[in-house]
Amino acid sequence: MARAKILIVEDLASLAMAYAAQIEKAGHQPIVAYSAAAALSALGETPDFAAILLDLQLPDADGLDWLRANPAICESHPVIVATADGSLSRAIEAMRIGAFDFLVKPIAGTRLLSVLASAIELGKSASKAAPAGASRPAKKAKPGTFIGNSxxxxxxxxxxxxxxxxxxxxxxxxxxxxxxxxxxxxxxxxxxxxxxxxxxxxxxxxxxxxxxxxxxxxxxxxxxxxxxxxxxxxxxxxxxxxxxxxxxxxxxxxxxxxxxxxxxxxxxxxxxxxxxxxxxxxxxxxxxxxxxxxxxxxxxxxxxxxxxxxxxxxxPLRERSGDVRDLAEAFLQRFAREESKTFAPLGAAQLAALEHYRWPGNVRELQNVMRRAAVLHAGPDLPASAFPLTSDQMAPLSASMPALVVSQTPALGGQPTDVLAVVNAVKGLTLDELERIAIEAAIDNAGGSLPSAAKALGVSPSTLYRKRERWMAAS
Known part of the structure; x- marks a missing residue:
């Protein structure tokens, strides 16, 4: 690891020297400041510190107040705060302000050097990603695979x-x-x-x-x-x-x-x-x-x-105004590709129905609805029955497998031909697809709890966990 300058802000000389010895032995250059004022002076003279080890109890300032009064410190340097076990809440508050991590005294040397190594690595990554003087973009792009601009x-x-x-x-x-x-x-x-x-x-x-x-x-x-x-x-x-x-x-x-x-x-x-x-x-x-x-x-x-x-x-999805249509369109096109089908954009009436629904199962429920629509219909247009959403408080779709299938078919008034209607509704679905619909429905019906869903299905929770892992990996 390259030699890095580490600022130690600690008023107890014995502790400061112990930290410095461990840091120097690891190949870095420690610089000690015994007060908040001395630390500011050191930062002014040497702005390229790779990390700062900060004690929260200083003779001339409270560490938290010092960080609040100098927000540029956490923005420019990874700050590791040191605190006594009884002051854990203060250390957590320091991290909410912007500190990189905290250590509880007494601090083991191996733990100190491990956290410092991560802090130094972070500083290097940040300096490469954002050179000095670079302006920050006004709006950051959506991270990960999120959909929605609400x-x-x-x-x-x-x-x-x-x-x-x-x-x-x-x-x-x-x-x-x-x-x-x-x-x-x-x-x-x-x-x-x-x-x-x-x-x-x-x-x-x-x-x-x-x-x-x-x-x-x-x-x-x-x-x-x-x-x-x-x-x-x-x-x-x-x-x-x-x-x-x-x-x-x-x-x-x-x-x-x-x-x-x-x-x-x-x-x-x-x-x-x-x-x-x-x-x-x-x-x-x-x-x-x-x-x-x-x-x-x-x-x-x-x-x-x-x-x-x-x-x-x-x-929850019901509070994300305008995101339902973006999610629905994205899911439909994704599942269309998976099923090797083509679907036209959703119509105004369909979008209005989807946006009116309260989505008790949130994004996962919407995803399942769009998956079902893509599996059960040939396209390119989806009929109104593709989204069987009720209008009375909008009961969740995830009840049970038979109910899900029957909801795709005309109400036959309990006639014997109901069974035939169910069979026709699931034609073209593989056994794995039927199993997935049934399991996801049971999980939604159990409020997202896999153990409860597993109990209702008569299988172990680990079975459901493995199946969901496999489905996610294949998505």
Whole structure:
């Protein structure tokens, strides 16, 4: 690693010298400032610091107030704040202001150097992407695969742009189907870790007794079925991003281990006594109300505060004015290509019906509706019956497989020919397509909960998880 200048802002000489010795041993050049005033002076004389290690308790200033009063510091340098364990909330506030990461005292040398290495790498990436004096574009393009230009989504794009360069953990909330994983992928893709792996793990789709192994890995023979050593998702995401979806489904004992992982940056595989360092950014999501989960004792408060450094809420589709038509057209054309069909643009009456619907299943439900329309109709024009949306509070389409199919057929008043109508409606669908429609319908009907959907279908949650992974990979 190239020699870099590191500014240490710490009023205790013993700590400052200890940090400096570790940094110098790693091949970098430490410069110590014992006060906020001295730090500003050092920044004025040497503006090319690769990173700043900042103690929040300084003799002449409060670290948070100092960062607020000098916003250019976080904009120009990765700032790592050091804090005592009892001041964790202040460290989290520093990251919301713009700090890169925080360390809790006493700081292990390996942890300090690991975080510094990531900060230096971020600084190099930023300097290459935006040369000194370069003007910032007035409007940033939509990140990731997002579709929609509503004011609500423009705010999401702004927030993603703000948090992408940070190492701060992001806690994404929102109803089922609003695009929380797409948001997590966009944060990863807009960050300095974009060239690293993005590992997604659904905490609600993996049996409780296997989740620890999925996250942290295991050694051969550590439990029944562990036939070989295995790297967990945390290590697989090294130098990248680990996305923990449905985080509120995680059992309390495992929450303790996750908290330790976040605090130390190390993992311990099941069956091992050795700890291993990893460098990952954590993004998590839930469709529940995390504050209620904490209040009712199902989610640890300390873990919540550690994860929710940057909270981000995905708006439901019904609140995204104007985005339904853009999404519907995009989905229809995408599925038309997959089915090797051609469809004309949606008519005004069809778009009006789609926009009037409240979409309780959000973007995922709209996606399923357009997929069904593309599968069940030859094109190029779609009939009015292609979108069987009811007008009374717009009941969700995801009820059960037979109901979905019958909704495509004329009401036959319970006559014996209903069965024949159902058979005719599904002609041309493969068994895999029918299975996918049934599973997605069950998941929507269960409010997005894979465990509940699996119970209703009589299969294990891991079965649904594997099938959805395969479908997503093929999309």
């Amino acid at each position: 004011p609500q989504m423009q705010e999401i794009y702004r927030q993603i742009e703000c948090v992408a360069s940070s190492r701060a953990t992001v806690f994404i909330t929102g109803e089922s189907g609003t695009g929380k994983e797409v948001c997590a992928e966009a944060i990863h893709g807009s960050s300095g870790r974009a060239n690293g792996p993005f590992i997604a793990l659904n905490c609600g789709a993996i049996p409780e007794n296997l989740l620890e192994s999925e996250i942290f890995g295991h050694l051969k023979g550590s439990f029944t079925g562990a036939v070989s050593d295995r790297v967990g998702a945390a290590q697989a995401a090294h130098k990248g991003t680990l996305f923990l979806d449905e985080i509120c489904e995680m059992a309390l004992p495992l929450q303790v281990k996750l908290l330790r992982f976040l605090q130390t940056g190390t993992v311990q595989r099941v069956g091992s006594n050795r700890v291993e360092e990893v460098d990952v950014r954590i993004v998590c999501a839930t469709n529940r109300d995390p504050a209620r989960e904490v209040a009712e004792g199902r989610f640890r408060e300390d873990l919540f505060f550690r994860l929710a450094v940057v909270p981000l809420h995905m708006p």
